[in-house]
Amino acid sequence: MPSFRQTFWKYWYQYLSGRIGTDAVTFLNYGYWPPEGETLPLDAQDEINRPAIQLYNYVAGTWPLSGKNVLEVSCGHGGGASFLTRYHHPASYTAIDQNPKAIDFCQKTHAPLNINFRIGDAQALDFPENSFDAVINVEASHCYPDQGAFFASVKRVLKPGGRLLHADFRPRDELSQWDNDISANFQIASKTDITPHVIRALQHTSNRIRDLVHQLTPKVLHPAMEAFAGVEGSSIYNSFVNGERVYQSFQLVKPA
């Protein structure tokens, strides 16, 4: 039987997709703002999503995806899948999410890109073992009730030597459990605390996100939605600033 945590996130994201699925919202993450002088060149149409794209570019950019078979776990509205397919040129790109409304949105919105979008559960990936060169996972693993099952499932579908390019946040007191779940399955090629860069991205996006929240959701939900979206001054934003929550990016290797 699915846990409360899994059921909560399932219906929360279906609700969100229902509210924003007709808008041009193709990312559901807090974003990343690089150090001064490291500007990512983007086509004009992608500028609106610059902070969210920069997060994908940072996480995936630690390992070349060109010519590789890539799986994304928890693709949301598919903005990351679209960006990586167009700018990083993998041989194939498959993307799963447990939210059927998000997958339906992705199949319509990103149809020309030849991405294989499917419904799936991150904790029980429905692919043969040793199928992929790389797995991308951005800002989603905190939703999974069984994070150990997620890492074990990714390890099973990766080829030996393949990479899990993974980023997410946790409360500070859950960091050692996160490390343990990772170390049980992978070698850590790199691990970086990117919290300051996420805070800078939130400072860039807060006005736009606050306007979207006010346009798309009933007033009674505004405080909860603003906190969820991490706008400046919200409880989640403050928890990054005061160090209670930490955002990390990893390159993880399946042992050969």
Ligand SMILES: C[S@@+](CC[C@H](N)C(=O)[O-])C[C@H]1O[C@@H](n2cnc3c(N)ncnc32)[C@H](O)[C@@H]1O
């Ligand atoms: C914060 S959003 C991130 C989406 C996307 N990676 C992005 O950065 O735009 C988290 C996503 O995780 C998905 N998710 C939550 N639990 C899941 C599970 N057990 N299996 C697959 N996807 C899940 C949600 O449906 C949602 O699309």
